[in-house]
Amino acid sequence: MTSSTPRRTVLAAALAAAAGTAATGPAAAAVPTTPSGPDCAASDCAAEGGDRGHAPAAGLVDNRFWSSYTDWRCGTAAGTQAVAGRRPGLVLDTPTGRLDYTDPHTGRTSAWEYASWTSPVHTPAVPATEVIASWNAETPPGTWLQVELSGTYSDAGTTPWYVLGRWASGDDDIRRTSVDDQTDGKSTVWTDTFAIDDAASGLRLSSYRLRLTLYRTPGSDLTPTVWRLGAMASDIPDRFTVPASEPGLERELDVPRYSQNIHVGQYPEYDNGGEAWCSPTSSQMIVEYWGRVPTAEQLAWVNPAFADPQVCHAARFTYDHQYLGCGNWPFNAAYAAGYPDMNAVVTRLRSLTELESLVRAGIPAITSQSFRKEELTGAGYGTSGHLMTVIGFTPDGDVIANDPASPSNEAVRRVYRRREWENIWLRTKRYDANGKVRSGTGGVCYLFWPVEPAPGQHRALQALGLV
Numbered sequence: 001m002t003s004s005t006p007r008r009t010v011l012a013a014a015l016a017a018a019a020g021t022a023a024t025g026p027a028a029a030a031v032p033t034t035p036s037g038p039d040c041a042a043s044d045c046a047a048e049g050g051d052r053g054h055a056p057a058a059g060l061v062d063n064r065f066w067s068s069y070t071d072w073r074c075g076t077a078a079g080t081q082a083v084a085g086r087r088p089g090l091v092l093d094t095p096t097g098r099l100d101y102t103d104p105h106t107g108r109t110s111a112w113e114y115a116s117w118t119s120p121v122h123t124p125a126v127p128a129t130e131v132i133a134s135w136n137a138e139t140p141p142g143t144w145l146q147v148e149l150s151g152t153y154s155d156a157g158t159t160p161w162y163v164l165g166r167w168a169s170g171d172d173d174i175r176r177t178s179v180d181d182q183t184d185g186k187s188t189v190w191t192d193t194f195a196i197d198d199a200a201s202g203l204r205l206s207s208y209r210l211r212l213t214l215y216r217t218p219g220s221d222l223t224p225t226v227w228r229l230g231a232m233a234s235d236i237p238d239r240f241t242v243p244a245s246e247p248g249l250e251r252e253l254d255v256p257r258y259s260q261n262i263h264v265g266q267y268p269e270y271d272n273g274g275e276a277w278c279s280p281t282s283s284q285m286i287v288e289y290w291g292r293v294p295t296a297e298q299l300a301w302v303n304p305a306f307a308d309p310q311v312c313h314a315a316r317f318t319y320d321h322q323y324l325g326c327g328n329w330p331f332n333a334a335y336a337a338g339y340p341d342m343n344a345v346v347t348r349l350r351s352l353t354e355l356e357s358l359v360r361a362g363i364p365a366i367t368s369q370s371f372r373k374e375e376l377t378g379a380g381y382g383t384s385g386h387l388m389t390v391i392g393f394t395p396d397g398d399v400i401a402n403d404p405a406s407p408s409n410e411a412v413r414r415v416y417r418r419r420e421w422e423n424i425w426l427r428t429k430r431y432d433a434n435g436k437v438r439s440g441t442g443g444v445c446y447l448f449w450p451v452e453p454a455p456g457q458h459r460a461l462q463a464l465g466l467v
Contacts, residue, residue, distance in 0.1 A: 062232070065231075067227060071088075087341070090212065092215075098111060098218060099215070103174050106175060113215070114215045119210045119212075126235045127204035131149060133229070133346075134232075134334070134344065136226070139169045140224070143168070145215065145224050145226065147165050148210065148213070149194055151205045163178075192328050228343060240430065242427055245352045245418075253364050255389060260405065262307055270319045278404050279332050280311065280314035280335070283446065286366060289364060317338075327385070332346075333446055342448060350443060354464065361460035367444070370385050372432065389403075399415070399416045401415075401416055425440075426440075
């Protein structure tokens, strides 16, 4: 039911030891990219809604995503080009460099040419202890991309360029991967999450830039296309409990139901098989809720004797070869956005009320939580990290979830007590079965929606700073 190495568990343990760990150089140095230049004029960025994707009010969470034609023009391009149209994007135009990249997971060295784009500096409404990036893109065979972050601390120091992911739609050219051992003694990247090492010190990330590097086979005219790039920055205080919210919605969305457990033992090369596929199973449920499905050609590699081959497909194409799991949050969002006309982000919600606003608009959410067996009545298990899909609320306000940690597809629909579920999802600290303090995800979720959402869906997403 969980990924092999739950992210927040690793993060909590690592932060506890960080003060005694010597700083090492970021692995970003392994893939050099062109330094960024000055940003475009502020007047240009203000035009055509250039500030879209920025949370409208201060709080615990700040979202900033670049996706419009103006957004792409307002960054610093080094060989990339903004493309207008129904779905504006960024493509590789004129290569500015060449790289021999040795894939750490295959040992194969290949030559690539590249170009880059660097976002304007973004100052989040909340100085951050954590930042999680996500992107929506397509990389045809012979191409891939890298996402990096660099920022300024509240003490005026600066971070190095941290790699937040090396990603491709497929897995033939490079192996999709996060990068370990990136720290400067003040902050560290844990799989897909930038984190301040000692939040209690008061140090925060005051601003940041994202850098996108697009790679292709030398001499070709191939290019990745990136439609959305951004990040969620947050400063969630340590808390074992959160205030109870009042029920405000009765609604249930018709979301397909898939069990990860019917895939136990299948394709063990992807995180030991289905028992660890909660994240891709949840992602596939929501992809299909929006009417998108993989083609027969895309599923041809799956053993025809296996039920729900699309779940196996999702596991393969969300798998992080460094993390050794399918639970890399941005990789799941990128997988979902690979379907026609889909947007996807990783963010945090601040309350169950915000989640109700999304369900009211017809948008289900994939949530991340950890708990002991006795903390969630009816689950029948405990977990150090698990993804499930929230599809509605009962008349009493209890949470209706498609929980992939179920014995069959028919058993996936569950009703969980509102107060219990709210607390295990939104808290940042918890006690495990041995009484040791562990971390919680603090409201992390994935949200997927169509490029052209209904008006009510657009308003709900806009209220969260996502469009």
